[in-house]
Amino acid sequence: MEIALVLLFQGTSSGYGATLHEPETWDSGGFEGWIGEDVLNGGSAPLNNPGDRLELKFNQQGSSFPEIFIAKADVDASGGRFSGNYLSSGVISISFRLLCVTHVPDQARLYIRSGTTRRRWYYSITGLTVGNWLQFEVPLTFTAGWRLDTGPTEVRFRGDIADVEWVGLRIQRNASVGPQAYAIDDFMLIGASPHMDSDGDGMTDFAEYITGTNPHDPRSLFKIGIRPKNNGQRMQVDWPSVRGRQYEVWRSTDLAAGFGSGPILTTQAIDDVSLFEDLIPTNERVSFYFVRAKY
Structure with missing residues (x-):
């Protein structure tokens, strides 16, 4: 059985945007809504604030069934600072500082959980050392290394970060030693x-x-390609895409008149490059296209 501490911030995600570029520093000496929970035994888990950071502490292990701790904030009707639609808020990374006070943990992970699917994504934190504050900035992209226990896909990841219920840090204790402590500071969402x-x-x-x-x-540019096919009876439009992202294709035969009343195609990307073939009416001599990425 694993031994772990998990640090989370939880809030009501639907309808609220995440707060960017405002680090949680814990300089007030309080927990700022972050609380600890003992998953196996119930009750509270040991969190501490010595004045300017949040500490997670393991006491001497006293049994063969080690505790699993979670630190989180209760759901608040006003929404949480770290919950919401990370896509529409423009969150591109999660930044924090981590200190191993006494020992290096067996495992450290950054977690986010979707309020819609309840899926929990994690990113493994490596390179930890004892006694040194280390700065981490984790990109919020599937290709950066975010994983699920089962079935991770880019489409699922992008869907889940559109409704983040909580984000947190999980520390699995070093099982070979006794009391140990870890601390975090300057936990922040970075936006574009x-x-x-x-x-x-x-x-x-x-x-x-x-x-x-x-x-x-x-x-690195977002540009479309246009190629005639079938002796000009069709036009193939292609563009670089992000899996799960929605795109619109617009067409005009007269730039002075604009691009009409709406897109000729709305589609969700399933690959790194998207393709669309447009049937050209026989009386049209020129067509203009543009592609719009939506969020």
């Missing part, structure tokens, strides 16, 4: 800027987050 263009390619960082391109690489 709606105005900044870090790589100067003409797209804001937030727009690049939505399209799945790299906001720090000017060569």
Whole structure:
């Protein structure tokens, strides 16, 4: 049986947005709504705040059935700072500092749980050392290494981060030693800027987050390809896509008149590249296309 501490912040996720760039510092000396729970035995688990951080402590193991602790915040009708729609809020990473006070744990993981599916995703934290505050920033992308116990897919991941109920840190105690302590500080959600263009390619960082391109690489662009097929009777439109993201394809035969009353296609991407073949009416000589990524 495993021995673990889990640190979570839980809130009502539906209808609320996550709070960006405001770290939880615990400088007040309190727990700021974070509480500990003993999963196996019930009751509270030992959390501590020495004045400027949150500590998770294991006492001397006293039986062959080690406790599993969870630290979390009660559901609040006003919503939680770390709960909500991470997609629409533009969350691109989760940042925190972690200190192994006395020992390196057997395992450390960052967790998020969906309020809709109740699936719990985890990201393994490595490279820990004793006595050193280490800064971690975990990208909120499936390819970064987020996993489920069963059936992880990119489509599931993107769906679940659209309704995050809680996010937290889980520490599995070092089973070979006695009392031990771990601490966290500056727990924060990092968002893409709606105005900044870090790589100067003409797209804001937030727009690049939505399209799945790299906001720090000017060569990473969201651009569509258009190719005639069947002697010009059809046009193939393709674009780089993020699995699970919705896209709209718009067409016009006269740019001066705009792109009409609506898209000719709304689709959800199932691969890294999306394709659409448009049947061209015989009386049309020119067609213009654009693709819009939605969130």
